[in-house]
Amino acid sequence: MSVTLHGFSWDASSSFARGAAQGPDVIRSALFTEMSSPYSLAGVDARKAITRYDFEALPEEPAKAREAITDRIKNTLNAGLRPLSLGGDHSVTYPILKAMKDQHGPVNILHIDAHPDLYPELDGDPFSHACPFYRAVEDGCVNTLVQVGLRSVPPESRIYGEKHGIVMLSADELEAIPFERLTAPLYVSIDLDGIDPAFAPGVSHPEPGGLTSREVIGLIDKLEAPLIGADVVELNPARDINMMTAYLAARLVKELAAKLNSD
Numbered sequence: 001m002s003v004t005l006h007g008f009s010w011d012a013s014s015s016f017a018r019g020a021a022q023g024p025d026v027i028r029s030a031l032f033t034e035m036s037s038p039y040s041l042a043g044v045d046a047r048k049a050i051t052r053y054d055f056e057a058l059p060e061e062p063a064k065a066r067e068a069i070t071d072r073i074k075n076t077l078n079a080g081l082r083p084l085s086l087g088g089d090h091s092v093t094y095p096i097l098k099a100m101k102d103q104h105g106p107v108n109i110l111h112i113d114a115h116p117d118l119y120p121e122l123d124g125d126p127f128s129h130a131c132p133f134y135r136a137v138e139d140g141c142v143n144t145l146v147q148v149g150l151r152s153v154p155p156e157s158r159i160y161g162e163k164h165g166i167v168m169l170s171a172d173e174l175e176a177i178p179f180e181r182l183t184a185p186l187y188v189s190i191d192l193d194g195i196d197p198a199f200a201p202g203v204s205h206p207e208p209g210g211l212t213s214r215e216v217i218g219l220i221d222k223l224e225a226p227l228i229g230a231d232v233v234e235l236n237p238a239r240d241i242n243m244m245t246a247y248l249a250a251r252l253v254k255e256l257a258a259k260l261n262s263d
Helices: 018-033 062-080 091-103 132-138 155-165 213-222 245-258
Strands: 004-006 048-052 082-087 107-112 142-148 167-170 186-191 228-233
Touching: 004 018, 004 062, 004 245, 018 082, 018 132, 018 228, 018 245, 062 082, 062 091, 082 091, 082 245, 091 107, 091 132, 091 186, 091 228, 107 132, 107 213, 132 142, 132 167, 186 245, 228 245
Parallel strands: 004 048, 004 082, 082 228, 107 142, 107 186, 142 167, 186 228
Antiparallel strands: none
């Protein structure tokens, strides 16, 4: 099935350093260049897998921006395409998952991140980039949530995760990933700060001790269920070094596009 690449240039819900709104355009510029192959590791040409691009600007008002994201994902699904979204900060994932729920019911999610993003609110904002998976769980969007790469987990998030059966794993617990629970309908959400800053310095909240780029690519490759959608978020180009993180994000887009295009 063909893929729509969405760009959601939004960082008004960030809690510290702004700049992730520039991420989608920078990732797109790194996606197909003479310096890198357009092919995934499985040999899928991402130029053919991605048949539609949607980088329209979002409304400035947060509620309207969230509504626009949900509507644009629904349009992609209704067209028989699969959405692959670029952030922007991680707050964009909740309105994406709302659209997924309407189409597929509660979904299974592989979430790669340094942080669980399970705050009920942050600084008075219930739709902060620290809150998308709390909102998704509370809204019934989630069947199984497997979080990998965690290394900054507040005690209250740990308690919430245990209460709701969320699998919360650090970067050195990859062998504990329950792949048997990552079945259809399956969604993948990758916050680039889940990857160690040695490989992905261009993020707003770097946390040493993360996953390697090879490990993340390997996790994508191990997924057997067909993907219904995915996102790559939280690139902050102003903090990047020689486009390292942008090119890594572009590689992840190619691997995810191949998976989304695979059935």
